[in-house]
Amino acid sequence: xxxxILLAGSSVLFMAALAILIWLHTQAYLAIKTPAxxxxxxxxxxxxxxxxxxEAHNIRHxxxxxxxxxYPNYEVLVLEDRSTDATPAILAELSVHDPRLGVLHGAELPxxxxxxxxxxxxxxxxASGEWLLFVDADTFLAPNAISAAxxxxxxxxxxxxxxxxxxxxxxxxxxxxxxxxxxxLSVGFSPRRVNDASKRDAVANGQFILIRRAxxxxxxxxxxxxxxxxxxxxxxxxxxxxxxxLVVADGRGVAQTRMYTSLxxxxxxxxxxxxxxxxxxxAMLLLGAFGAFxxxxxxxxxxxxxxxxxxxILQGGGWPALVVLAQALLVWAALLGMRxxxxxxxxxxxxYALTTPLGAGIFAAMMLTSAFRVLSGRGVTWKGxxxxxxxxxxxxxxx
Numbered sequence: 220x221x222x223x224i225l226l227a228g229s230s231v232l233f234m235a236a237l238a239i240l241i242w243l244h245t246q247a248y249l250a251i252k253t254p255a256x257x258x259x260x261x262x263x264x265x266x267x268x269x270x271x272x273x274e275a276h277n278i279r280h281x282x283x284x285x286x287x288x289x290y291p292n293y294e295v296l297v298l299e300d301r302s303t304d305a306t307p308a309i310l311a312e313l314s315v316h317d318p319r320l321g322v323l324h325g326a327e328l329p330x331x332x333x334x335x336x337x338x339x340x341x342x343x344x345x346a347s348g349e350w351l352l353f354v355d356a357d358t359f360l361a362p363n364a365i366s367a368a369x370x371x372x373x374x375x376x377x378x379x380x381x382x383x384x385x386x387x388x389x390x391x392x393x394x395x396x397x398x399x400x401x402x403x404l405s406v407g408f409s410p411r412r413v414n415d416a417s418k419r420d421a422v423a424n425g426q427f428i429l430i431r432r433a434x435x436x437x438x439x440x441x442x443x444x445x446x447x448x449x450x451x452x453x454x455x456x457x458x459x460x461x462x463x464x465l466v467v468a469d470g471r472g473v474a475q476t477r478m479y480t481s482l483x484x485x486x487x488x489x490x491x492x493x494x495x496x497x498x499x500x501x502a503m504l505l506l507g508a509f510g511a512f513x514x515x516x517x518x519x520x521x522x523x524x525x526x527x528x529x530x531x532i533l534q535g536g537g538w539p540a541l542v543v544l545a546q547a548l549l550v551w552a553a554l555l556g557m558r559x560x561x562x563x564x565x566x567x568x569x570x571y572a573l574t575t576p577l578g579a580g581i582f583a584a585m586m587l588t589s590a591f592r593v594l595s596g597r598g599v600t601w602k603g604x605x606x607x608x609x610x611x612x613x614x615x616x617x618x
Contacts, residue, residue: 222539225531229266232524233546237553244557245520246405266348266432268384270338272300274356275309280312281356282320290365297356298342300325300334302539321345335425336450341439358384358476359428367473368429371466378434378463379455381423382470383410386565393481394532394567395578402487403510403582412465413455420457422467425451434463449495471564486585491497493589511586516553518580525551580607 269287271278285295299307299322314320323345328337343351350372352365361367372380386401388394412420428451435570438457447453479485528544536543558572586613 222536226539226542229524229528229543229546233391233550236550240550240553240557243402243406243513244404244561246411255400255570262290262292262369263349264347265350265352265369265378265429266292266343266441267295267348267352267354268339268346269294269295269297269343269354269356270300270335271297271302271306271310271356272334273302273306273340274305274306275302276480277357278306279309279313281354283360284319284361285354286319287362288365289359289362290369293352293365294321294347295319296321296323296342298325298338298344300338301327301331325433332445333448333450336447337439339443341452341532343435343440346432347543349432351432351435353425353428353475354474357478358474360427360474361472364446368427368470371468372429375466375468376464376568377429378431379423379458380429380466380468381451381455382427382468382474383424384426384474384476385471387475387477388567389477389566390480392485393479394562395490395574396570396581397478398483398561398565398567398571399514399575399578399582401565406510412466413459415464416459416464421452421465423451423455423465424467424470425449426449427470428454429456430454434458438553439462449492451513482581490585490589490592493585494592500506511590512581514583514586518576518583521551521554522546527555535573559610 265290267443269278269281269285275282282295282297297310297320299310310320310322314322321581323342325338325341328334339353350369352368354360368380368382371377386397388397408420408422410419413422439455441450443457444453455465479488524547525544528540528547531540532544536538554575557571558575559569562569562571
């Protein structure tokens with residue numbers, strides 16, 4: 220292969236890499252913010268509903284944050300979903316000290332139901348609010364969260380208002396993998412398209428979903444979504460595709476979430492989410508394959524590119540080799556600059572941008588594992604329950 224052909228190939232890759240990097244990193248912009256507002260003197264009643272299954276490490280912090288809200292007209296209901304850890308004891312203790320905390324005890328999971336939709340269905344059935352706010356047990360709200368979200372939802376004319384929460388990361392693996400996952404989500408579900416009523420794109424963040432009770436009831440609530448494990452996306456699609464207003468907003472400063480604390484938890488959680496996202500729509504499988512390809516390129520080729528250029532120089536490659544090395548270094552500079560920006564927004568040390576190839580390799584492995592599950596028809600495991608979606612029905616399989 221002649222030097223000029225190598226140079227031409229590197230130049231094509233150089234231009235393609237820059238174009239893809241710019242495209243990937245311009246999808247996440249959230250035009251709608253959740254403002255810092257003072258609590259209104261009066262307003263519609265809001266029911267905050269929290270499903271809790273084996274959440275002993277989160278539920279105290281979550282509940283205490285909910286009870287510290289500045290909004291004057293709300294209730295907090297936690298659905299204790301047959302936990303096998305200390306979650307029931309912690310909730311009992313908290314409810315004794317603060318009777319404003321309502322604790323509901325979940326029924327056994329019926330056939331055909333996924334766990335979280337069943338928990339939320341039970342909680343919603345006991346709620347009295349004009350608005351329902353679904354909050355995950357690993358999500359911690361600022362004191363003005365209800366006030367701010369309700370004000371933003373009403374200003375936007377939203378029927379379902381959801382926010383992208385601030386993702387808290389503590390461990391090495393969280394800081395390596397989570398920024399790449401969040402970028403991938405912004406590509407798969409562009410906030411601009413989700414907020415555009417003329418587009419069918421729909422997604423919601425189950426960590427924080429505020430929905431009008433009248434709309435929820437009119438659409439059949441979680442009874443309509445009983446077999447969906449990724450019930451937040453299904454609810455968003457149901458709302459938007461039924462002609463109601465769906466809004467996704469920037470929730471940083473209003474809500475924080477720490478989804479996973481270890482690589483094993485991230486693997487279980489994200490392979491489940493990716494699997495269900497890919498299995499919902501055949502077109503998503505193609506997008507997933509493209510995402511896995513890009514991740515593999517980032518994991519394998521990007522580190523090798525400047526090394527190959529340097530080796531070629533040492534072998535007497537002359538000015539074509541210098542150009543190839545310069546192109547590789549410019550792509551790396553662009554990549555590191557963009558990843559540092561993402562890390563800064565997530566309050567992750569900028570130096571973690573250097574771990575991008577490692578994180579991309581793990582993300583590619585999760586994508587490929589999920590695609591294999593789709594193609595092979597395998598089920599997924601979540602919260603100690605294994606679900607088998609074969610035959611068009613969701614079945615819980617006892618482990």
